[in-house]
Amino acid sequence: KQEVTQIPAALSVPEGENLVLNCSFTDSAIYNLQWFRQDPGKGLTSLLLIQSSQREQTSGRLNASLDKSSGRSTLYIAASQPGDSATYLCAVSANAGKSTFGDGTTLTVKP
Amino acid sequence: EPEVTQTPSHQVTQMGQEVILRCVPISNHLYFYWYRQILGQKVEFLVSFYNNEISEKSEIFDDQFSVERPDGSNFTLKIRSTKLEDSAMYFCASSGDFYEQYFGPGTRLTVT
Numbered sequence: 001k002q003e004v005t006q007i008p009a010a011l012s013v014p015e016g017e018n019l020v021l022n023c024s025f026t027d028s029a030i031y032n033l034q035w036f037r038q039d040p041g042k043g044l045t046s047l048l049l050i051q052s053s054q055r056e057q058t059s060g061r062l063n064a065s066l067d068k069s070s071g072r073s074t075l076y077i078a079a080s081q082p083g084d085s086a087t088y089l090c091a092v093s094a095n096a097g098k099s100t101f102g103d104g105t106t107l108t109v110k111p
Numbered sequence: 112e113p114e115v116t117q118t119p120s121h122q123v124t125q126m127g128q129e130v131i132l133r134c135v136p137i138s139n140h141l142y143f144y145w146y147r148q149i150l151g152q153k154v155e156f157l158v159s160f161y162n163n164e165i166s167e168k169s170e171i172f173d174d175q176f177s178v179e180r181p182d183g184s185n186f187t188l189k190i191r192s193t194k195l196e197d198s199a200m201y202f203c204a205s206s207g208d209f210y211e212q213y214f215g216p217g218t219r220l221t222v223t
Contacts, residue, residue, distance in 0.1 A: 044214040097167035098156035
């Protein structure tokens with residue numbers, strides 16, 4: 001059974017800092033890994049999708065890496081802003097079916 | 112930009128009542144999903160749907176749940192006899208190329 005863990009559970013940083021969020025998964029037989037952002041009481045916004053054959057993906061200030069063999073992914077956020085404050089979720093999928101989610105990292109960026 | 116929509120945004124129902132949660136997936140997507148998130152807990156998979164049938168379901172998705180695609184645009188989740196523990200945020204998602212999942216804003220279900 002796939003299990004996804006995200007560390008840290010919460011993170012507070014001053015504006016402008018670069019930061020790294022971590023995601024680990026127990027079963028390396030994944031099809032893809034997706035990072036989401038969730039604002040309080042809201043839906044999930046897809047940030048980045050990494051296929052199992054890829055090592056990283058970039059979108060603006062965000063960069064996600066994937067090391068499938070070790071069961072790890074990181075989300076790097078450059079030059080953090082208060083608007084980045086949210087919960088970041090990692091989800092892995094073995095096929096076109098279900099995604100398994102981690103508990104998330106709640107990020108607070110202080111002005 | 113295309114998006115997944117869900118109605119209603121909030122549904123309050125009494126225990127034992129039936130509820131139907133509605134979703135309009137992104138129009139050219141072929142895979143549809145329902146997830147739920149109990150307050151303070153992880154997002155949990157319920158069911159995936161492809162080619163007019165369930166492709167995968169979790170142990171949560173028991174006989175009280177059903178899904179349907181009644182027409183070319185809507186995708187519904189029915190809970191037949193709601194329980195207090197069904198109170199949660201229910202998310203619909205759809206995916207196309209590379210199975211990237213796009214989520215709707217959710218329906219908050221409160222069972223009293």
